[in-house]
Amino acid sequence: MKTPKIRPGERVAPRQQHNWDWRAASNFIAGGAGGGLLAFAAFASLWGTDVRALLVAGMALIGAGLTCVWLEIGKPWRALNVYRHAATSWMTREAAVAPFVFGCGALALFTGQPLFVLLTGVFGACFVYAQARILAADKGIPAWRHPRCLPLVAATGFAEGASLLAVATPFVIPQVAGQVAVATAVLVLLLVRVLLWRNYLRGLRSDGAPVGSLRALSAIDGSFLKYGNLLPAILLLVGVLGAPLAGAALVLAGFAAVAGGWWFKYTLVRRAAYTQGFALPHLPVRGRGTSGPAVKPGWGGA
């Protein structure tokens, strides 16, 4: 039996989206890391850690991400219209969480009340989740709407937040036990991220996805695992084992894990973001009187 070859004309197969550029990607990169950092800063505060600098850093990251996306939208002076559709839009919900993050964060900084620190962390976590839901709701991009994408994006935001805490640990948590606890938490989160990443790639390949998405994600697979996860894991183990320069190992591990997560998110939002394309379950009956087989140009896996 002959395999039907397809020569699609212009814009039949999936194509890379160009409406969301580095500015939109920056919102997911910085916002996710910032929200995650706020969540873990709040967690660390339960043990009496002074997390004021971490709160400032988390809010600055979220603010930077939102500023980037504000610079991208077509009508920036209408930006407040974003609050009109809380019923179904996760973009509205993300935007709605932001004032609570900044409000509680400011109150935490000025009053020092633990309640506000905790609330800031909770809203930071909500921000990360809302961002993951924004991508999941975009049905036009198969790599985003895949059900295994949402937990991965959320997990990487929290892994980045914990990793940023690891970067700060030598400066804000002097006790060895505390440093070991942070390193262990980051190790666990990196393990979760790796498992979700592999699960996501497997799911995309088995369920089918645009060839461009599979190619872009496969291209970073090895490096993401090695430099974004394995290298920081080794450094964290060095920190946990209390080797000399354990503090430096924590800092380096944190930066490597964050860089890995940011690289993954940039790839997901920009390079792997291919559209659905078009498909015909039946070719029309013409001339010879028979229908042709189904066609779905530009898709791979499955």
Next chain:
Amino acid sequence: MTRYAMTIDLRRCVGCQTCTAACKNANATPPGVQWRRVLDLETGEFPDVRRSFVPVACMHCDEPPCEEVCPTKATTKRADGLVAIDYDTCIGCANCVMACPYEARSIVHEAKFAYGDKPIKSEEVRFDSARIGVSMKCTFCIDRIDLAAKTGQVPGRDWEVTPACVNSCISGAMAFGDLDDPDSKVSRLIAENKTFRMHEELGTGPGVYYIWDKG
């Protein structure tokens, strides 16, 4: 109730792109933006080769993913089935562009004209600054549909209130009308033929039915 929908007979479409041109003329879309276009698909190996033409545009879905994700409520699903955009509310965030599995939406961030920076006379007359920096797409010629409500004419039957692409189709491949009217042309075509809707598995409930064989 009324549910406006379109049928496109893929057996009849010859890929002439007249609907593309008619849409461009009726809606004055900028260069590079086509609310309606015709895909050209060549499949098979010599001598068993097929060529199919598939007109695509906004599918005016029952469950439009663009409406769900829109943070401003600029995109709305009307009671008559049309998915509309309020250009004065849209912020141009492109979330709807990402949500649409039919690549139906575009955003143009600066005025573009066919011949350089200045519009030619016909472009000058119809240039709409409200469409700069916001999401836009096929409207099923919404102004004509709204006119029908005032005049009592029937979209799909009376040409003045029928989408430009349908009016222009040289082979009669495209039809428009009310799905909830069992006597409308689209209802009869769907009942009498085998049809599919694009990416039905995504649960969007597209309002465009492609006819591929007789029933």
